[in-house]
Amino acid sequence: MLFHLALKRLIQHGSLTVTYPDGTVRDYRGGPGPEVAMRITTARALRGMTFNPAMALGEGYMADEIQPEGCSIFALLEMLVLNMMEGGTHPAERAMELIRLFRRRFDQLNPASRSQRNVAHHYDLNGRLYSLFLDRDRQYSCAYFPTGTETLEEAQVAKKRHIAAKLRLDRPDLEVLDIGCGWGGMAITLARDYGARVTGITLSQEQLAVARQRVEEAGLKDRVRIEMLDYRSWKTPMDRVVSVGMFEHVGIDHYRRFFTTVRDALKEDGVALIHAIGRSDGPGSTNPWLAKYIFPGGYSPALSEVLPAIEKARLWATDIEILRLHYAKTIEHWRARFAGNRDTIASLTDERFCRMFEFYLAGAELSFRHMGHLVWQAQLTRRVDTLPLTRDYMFEAERAATPARA
Known part of the structure; x- marks a missing residue:
């Protein structure tokens, strides 16, 4: 046998x-x-x-x-x-x-029409599903655990604060493009807490509706707008560009187009921050079960596949950070919450769906805990002199925005 x-x-x-x-x-x-x-x-x-x-x-x-x-x-x-x-x-x-x-x-050829179908496959599910295992802000990406003892809510707030510090939101009314804005949490945070004017774009009908509702409930319609738009269609230069957990859906055939779009979307003194999953062991392929059932068209690249596209787009990689084990801890929280709400989720879907999601979350956590997956954050600019000479401004901004812990 x-x-x-x-x-x-x-x-x-x-x-x-x-x-x-x-x-x-x-x-x-x-x-x-x-x-x-x-x-x-x-x-x-x-x-x-x-x-x-x-x-x-x-x-x-x-x-x-x-x-x-x-x-x-x-x-x-x-x-x-x-x-x-x-x-x-x-x-x-x-x-x-x-x-x-x-x-x-x-497999990763993702023109706009195919990208929208791929997004709908995973994100246009029952509206309650994600609220039953994500944090209150529905952050469906790696959280940030400065000490490792944070709750999921605290770690997701810390993630947004960490990203905001790298965007250098040093004056009010900066215009920010949020590529792949999810349910609007990052856009709302940047507008409410940092005084930015944010446009979020998504290909998910479900996320579009929820994000717009959340913006209205937050009283931020004058500062945040959410649009159904493929990143390749964006034409307006902005002060800042942020993209969290979307690059994994771009596909290796489109990396140069993505970063050229980011460059064109930045004003001459603009700053971009891209947050995405990667791998430490060089180029590979997406697990076939994951590609079929969870993220069709998706791929988590090695940095060796990303940096050439950044270079060809004539962008400066002004800072690159690797987050190790943060996603493993994030998904551990998600798995526990999914298990705690399994009966409710089963009533919204079915037993087969629950098994599918349990397998997905377990495999995802293990890929970060044992199999070399990681999260990278790349800060990008058009000009060499856009940012201060040292990274001190990041730490100072993050500390200033961090509430004292008991």
Whole structure:
């Protein structure tokens, strides 16, 4: 049995007990480590795990054909990930990764029409869903944990404060473009707390409606407007450009166009801040299950893929920061909140959706905790002399905006 042989090779640490569709139970043991178990209930799921495990594991869990036994899906995935990171590899997965690398430019081809469909797939879901596991401001991106002890709400406020400091909002009425504005939290914060005039753009109908409602409720209609617009259609130079958690949806075929658009959207003395997911181990491909079910057309790039596009757009990378483990902590909070509201979420969707999202959140946390994923923030300008010579202004602005902790 090919799957049996693959597991014997893969499991070097801990133990995995597998119950096969015919009732056979096999133990795979390595050195000291976690002990987990799973049941494969159908021949279809076993066949998938043999020939395309990166897709089949998630699909099998969604269909309840792969069941963790005596452990959570997170514990099962973590055990498999830890063994993979130690050099264990499923032979079929090596071949599938080569195919994904070969196809990735086609898979990430995201013209405006396709981008809107991809966005709708994930963001135009039931309006209550995201409020049941995100923070109150619906920040669906990496939070910032200065001490590691912050609540999710505190860490998301800190993230916005951290970004605002890098934008150098040093005078009122600066015009800010927010590319991929989500549910409007960043735009509202920059207008309310920093006196900016913000235009947020999105491709999600659901986010557009919620963001506009939130702007109205905040009494900021004179300072914030939210538009349905692809970033490539923006033509007006602004004082500042910010984009948080949107670049992952651009696609490698479009990086140069994205940064050229950012450059053209900046006034001569403008500042941009791009916040996105990346990877530490060089160019790769998107997990096929994630690409099919969660983020079609999405990809988290290595900085080696991003910086050439910045250079070709004739932008200065005036500051680059790598956030390590902050997203793992963020998603840990999301997983706990999702679990706490699972019954309500199931009533809005169904059991299959809940399993899909549990698998997604577990895998996402593990990718940041063990698999080299990270978050990068790139501060960009058109001119070399736009910003002060040192980064002290960032720290001073952030400290000035930080309330004293008890």
